[in-house]
Every structure is written in structure tokens, then in C-alpha cells.
Amino acid sequence: MALGPYASFIVTSYALVAAVVLLLIVWIIADYRRQQARLREIEASGVTRRSGRSAADTR
């Protein structure tokens, strides 16, 4: 696959899209883990939901 004289523009475009999409995925996963950890921490201190179910339970 030859990319011709403008290969740097093509490669930069794809690399940038990959980087931003990966950043979004990592940010969302990290945010999920952070919220779960904070919920467990609060529940461990004795504050619970009215339903009695764990607030960290997503199933």
C-alpha cells in the first residue's frame, strides 16, 4: 500500500483519530472505576440506599 507524496498527512490523520478515540475510551473506563470506588467507600461508612441494594451494583 503506497501512500504517495502526502503519506505524512494520511498517517497523522489516522494516528490522531486513534489517539483521541483511545483517550475517550480510557477516560470513560477510568471514570467508571472512580465512581464505583467512591460508592463503595461511602457505603462502607454506613450510608445505604433505601432499596438496600448496593449503589455500585449495575446489574
Next chain:
Amino acid sequence: MTLTDLANPTKFLALTARILPGLAGVTVILLAIGLYQSAMAPDDYQQGATVKIMFIHVPNAWLSMFVWGVMSVAALGTLVWRHPLADVAAKAAAPIGAAFTFLALVTGSLWGRPMWGTYWEWDARLTSVLILFLMYLGLMALWRAVEDPSRAARAAAVLTLVGAINIPIIKFSVDWWNTLHQPASVFRAGGPTLDKAFLWPLLVMAIAFSLLFITLHLAAMRNEILRRRVRSLQMMQASRVSFTSETGGGSQATASNEIGAA
């Protein structure tokens, strides 16, 4: 499961837990197919290999407008139907939409330099998309500036609906004004003008990026629901501490330890 059922955050979380792994799997497979087709697509007779940038630029450009459309429907859900998850959906979509818009602008710029001889031109299409990007950033700033989520939701919903006027301006800017940007070549009266060798990779990538958006959006909505649960429980915790200090500690009402679903 109906839309009314999904108004229950607990049911929504259960649904996302079930469908997210499968959705992510299909997205990865379609992205792999789309990238392979993009790599194997022939060079364009005018653009050469630079046409490959279109396979990522166009899906990002479509999604930049589609995500604002999703947020506009969610804004109606907040203001008109008062659906409990509407503002969650709107808030979760904004950063993802901003990312797609940023990628549309940058990849378009990287295509423009070799093809137009310039990274940027203040023409109607480029400028209106830049305004869209700034509106995404403004919405995100608004959500962060107002602490109470329900107050922030109403203000953000109004701003989203006002900003929706920019979507048809972006779409038809190439028809209404004399711009450097080429007119529509896929969604147009009379059918696509693209050759199938370019149309198929483009459509596969567009579907793959749309699934990517749905996957990320559902995951971000799940995070937002959990964040609101954290906030509710923290407020509960704070009121407990305040109650204890006022009554001098000792026994606390058990009921005040509990809180409903966020």
C-alpha cells in the same frame, strides 16, 4: 423493554451491563473491516491516496452533527417530557460529540493542506463546524459551572435547542454559499456520486463510528448515573453528620442512613 422502563436508572444500568460487551465487540469488528477496506481502496484519480483521509473525516463530520441531534432530542426530553434520563443522556453525549467535531476539523484540515493548498479557510462550512465545536465546549462548561444537575440540565437544554439551528446551516452551507468545501456526495437527491470502491469503505466506517458513539454514550451515561448516586449519598452523609452534631451524637434515625435510587 419500553422507554418508560428505561426511565428507571437501575433498569437502565442493568440493560447497559447486558448489551455493552456485545456492542463493543461488534464495533471493534466493524472498525477492523472498515480500516481494512480503507487501506485496500484504490487511489482517487484526482486526490490520489489522500482520499483515505475521507474514510475517517466524513464519519466524524456526520457524527458531530448527529450527536448534537441526539442532544437536542434529549433536551426536549428534559424540558417537555421530563424524562429522568434525558439530561443524563445530553450531558454524557457532549464530550463525545466535541471529540468527533475536533477530529472532523483536524482531519479536514490535514486533507485540505495537500488538496486545497491551505489548512484553513474561513468559508461557511468550516466556520459553522468550528462554531459547533465551540458550542460543545460551552455546553460542557455550563454543566460544570452549575452545581445542581437539574438546574444545569434546564439551562443546557435551552442552549442545546438554540444551538440546533446551526445543524441545518452546516448541512446546507455548501448549497447556500459559495464555499471551498465540496457539496454533498453521499446523501443527496439523485443518489451518491461516489464510486462503489470508495462508497463501501465509507459506509462501513460510518456505521462503525456510529456504533462506537452508541457504545461510548451508553458507558458515559452509566458513569453519570453512578456520579449522581455518589452525590446523593454524599449529601445524605453530610446531613447525617450535621444531624449528629446538632443532637450531640448518639443514636441516629436509621431511616436517615438510607437514600433512594439516584
